[in-house]
Amino acid sequence: MTRFLPEKKTTVNLLTVFAFVTFGLQILVLLVLLVQGLTIRNLSSRKPPNFVQLDNATSKTNNFDQQPEAIRQFVSQTMAGMFNWTGALPAITIEDATNPKPDKGISIITPEGATKKVPTTSWVSSFAIAEDFRQGFLGQIAEMASAELFTKNLNQEITTKLLIQRAYPPQKIAPNRWKVGLVANIVQIRRADNKRVLIPFNKDFLVRxxxxFEHPLANTNNISDLQKAIYNLRAQKLEIYEINNLCLTDAYDNQNSQSNRCGVNSSSFIR
Known part of the structure; x- marks a missing residue:
């Protein structure tokens, strides 16, 4: 039988194919963005691990609850740096040890608005203290540090040292927060006549x-020694956010003791 109508050939519409391919790619990109968004959200909500500084200057991920000695050493070393004043800068090289450089001090603005100086070691160690507490603490250090400390006359120079008698094991008071008791004395010595002044320093330190974060220039030589010291201090991932008087009339080691503070000590360095 003869066909009167020609057979209609099937044609492919390139525009339609392009539309379907584009739509498929958009769906794929949307799925990829969704997966990336969920991954970023999980990373942002994840608590960063704590690092403990080891003796060989390396760090490892650890739990401070399992490393109470790290917390106790942090408080002891911070306060030792805060009150060990020799009138010279800390020795960094062998030349500094044989020929110490005089400490000219660091100028600060006290809470009262006055400009005073504090020893360089105190200024560096103060970065282990919470920022809202740091300036007030440095202000009291400036009141205590005599101007004679920054003179080059050794006959007038006054040295100060913190003698720690006992640092109590840290007590956990909240998640990621601990209390450390410190029994110590601040000893001031005038080199001219070897006169000594003893100041009790018995305190409770609240630590969190x-x-x-690593210094952005940590891999270059553009960092000063002070910057290195500050960032090494902050790398311990601990800070002191409150200091109170330590009451020695109670059994500090008794975990059930509700109060270990009393008013027998001076109100200095109290928050």
């Missing part, structure tokens, strides 16, 4: 874990 914090985040720490």
């Amino acid at each position: 874990s914090i985040d720490s």
Whole structure:
């Protein structure tokens, strides 16, 4: 039988194919963005691990609850740096050890608005203290540090040292927060006549874990020694956020003791 109508050939519409391919790619990109968004959200909500500084200057991920000695050493070393004043800068090289450089001090603005100086070691160690507490603490250090400390006359120079008698094991008071008791004396010695002044320093330190970030120039030689010291201090991921008087009339080691503070000590360095 003869066909009167020609057979209609099937044609492919390139525009339609392009539309379907584009739509498929958009769906794929949307799925990829969704997966990336969920991954970023999980990373942002994840608590960063704490790092403990080891003796060989390396760090490892750890839990401070399992490393109470790290917390106790942090408080002891911070306060030792805060009150060990020799009138000279800390020795960094062998030449500095044989020929110490005089400490000219760091100028600060006290809470009262006055400009005073504090020893360089105190200024560096103060970065282990919470920022809202740091300036007030440095202000009291400036009141205590005599101007004679920054003179080059050794006959007038006054040295100060913190003698720690006992640092109590840290007590956990909240998640990522601990209390450390310190029994110590601040000893001031005038080199001219070897006269000594003893100041009791019995305090409770409240410590918390914090985040720490590497200095952006850590792999270059453009960092000063002070910057290195500060960032090494912050790398311990701990800070002191409150200091109170330590009451020695109670059994500090008794975990059930509700109060270990009393008013027998001076109100200095109290928050």
